[in-house]
Each structure stands twice: as structure tokens, then as C-alpha cells.
Amino acid sequence: MSRPRLALFDLDNTLLAGDSDYAWAQHLIDAGVVDGDEYNARNDWFFERYKDGTLDIQEFLAFQLAPLARHPRADLEAWHRDFMARRILPIISGPARELIRRHADDLSAIVTATNRFITAPIARELGVAHLLATDIEEIDGRFTGKPRGMPNFREGKIHRVDEWLAERGTKLADYESWFYSDSHNDLPLLERVTHPVAVDPDAKLRKKAQERGWPVISLRDPT
Numbered sequence: 001m002s003r004p005r006l007a008l009f010d011l012d013n014t015l016l017a018g019d020s021d022y023a024w025a026q027h028l029i030d031a032g033v034v035d036g037d038e039y040n041a042r043n044d045w046f047f048e049r050y051k052d053g054t055l056d057i058q059e060f061l062a063f064q065l066a067p068l069a070r071h072p073r074a075d076l077e078a079w080h081r082d083f084m085a086r087r088i089l090p091i092i093s094g095p096a097r098e099l100i101r102r103h104a105d106d107l108s109a110i111v112t113a114t115n116r117f118i119t120a121p122i123a124r125e126l127g128v129a130h131l132l133a134t135d136i137e138e139i140d141g142r143f144t145g146k147p148r149g150m151p152n153f154r155e156g157k158i159h160r161v162d163e164w165l166a167e168r169g170t171k172l173a174d175y176e177s178w179f180y181s182d183s184h185n186d187l188p189l190l191e192r193v194t195h196p197v198a199v200d201p202d203a204k205l206r207k208k209a210q211e212r213g214w215p216v217i218s219l220r221d222p223t
Contacts, residue, residue, distance in 0.1 A: 007109075
């Protein structure tokens with residue numbers, strides 16, 4: 001008897017041809033919500049740490065979540081609607097949507113380190129019902145600027161997937177599973193699934209995929 005199928009997707013630079021975390025910061029700068037010079041320099045610095053594998057996730061979240069705590073929810077939602085139209089829809093490719101459709105009959109989830117406020121509307125746009133993201137603490141409907149629970153990053157992704165599946169009465173080993181990612185930061189979860197797939201991978205992940213014989217694909221729209 002065949003096992004049920006599970007498809008897990010990283011979001012930034014995988015399903016998206018760009019990074020929603022980074023793009024959100026740029027959107028806030030362009031909207032005049034944060035100081036451009038200072039915020040841009042810090043945003044670039046954290047992005048480089050992510051790429052080279054030295055990111056302190058707690059330090060980054062303190063930086064990234066701070067603007068959410070300074071503004072009313074209605075303002076944040078309005079900025080996010082504009083963000084979706086201007087910055088996210090243009091970086092969702094046809095091949096990414098087609099990959100999601102190929103797993104339409106499977107249990108599917110986006111598994112991303114980016115926080116839930118940024119990513120929940122993106123998951124809805126992509127038609128993926130389940131989202132495992134870094135959660136944000138809220139009090140009386142306002143964000144506090146602090147993460148809630150374990151950040152969904154590196155080994156944290158394994159923890160969150162295991163927790164989510166346990167709530168469903170299952171475990172990862174029960175499934176024939178796929179995980180699609182671009183980043184070497186996702187190697188812990190890639191090494192746990194049945195079918196790890198490198199998507200437009202960074203240099204470190206490409207090398208590892210070649211060594212392990214993992215598929216390497218591209219979701220970038222050729223047009």
C-alpha cells in the first residue's frame with residue numbers, strides 16, 4: 001500500500017523569484033515608514049548573513065519585527081495590500097504556480113522562516129492551505145515586535161513540521177515527502193524528506209545537491 005504524499009515548499013527565492021522579507025523592508029523604506037539609509041544598511045547586512053549561513057535569527061527578528069509594533073494594524077494591512085500588488089505578484093512565476101498545482105492532491109504546506117504577517121496573504125494567493133511560518137506575539141490585536149514560539153528557521157523547520165504533523169496524528173515518516181528549497185539553510189529539513197529538491201539553489205546547496213544526486217530545478221519564468 002502506498003504512503004500518502006506530502007509536499008513542503010520554501011517560499012523566498014523558491015516559490016517566489018525574490019525574498020519577501022527583504023522586499024517588505026524595501027517597501028517600508030519607499031513608503032517612508034522607516035529611515036531609508038539606516039534601515040537599508042541593516043537590512044542588507046542581515047541578508048548577507050542569511051546567505052553566508054551566519055544569521056542570528058533572534059537578532060534579525062528583533063530588527064525585522066520592530067516596525068510592526070510601532071503602527072496600528074489597519075496601517076500595516078493597507079501597506080501589505082500595496083506590497084502584494086507592487087512587489088509580490090510580479091515575482092510569482094508561472095512555473096511556481098504549476099509546481100503547486102502538480103501537488104494539488106497532496107497534503108501541502110509552505111514552510112518559511114519569514115513571519116506570518118508577511119507570508120499569510122502570499123500563501124493564500126498561491127493557493128496553499130497550510131502555512132508554517134515564524135509566528136509573532138500579539139496583545140489586544142497589536143504586534144509586540146517579538147516572535148512567538150520557536151522561529152521557523154534551519155532546525156526549527158523540522159520542529160514545526162513535526163509539531164504540525166503530530167497535531168494531525170501523523171509523522172514525517174508516514175509520508176512520501178517532497179521539500180523544495182533554494183537555500184543551504186534548509187539542509188536539515190531537506191535531509192529528512194523522501195525527495196529533496198533544490199530550486200534555483202545557492203552555491204552551497206547546488207554543490208550539496210550534486211554530491212547527493214538530488215534533483216536541481218528552476219522555477220524562474222523564462223519570459
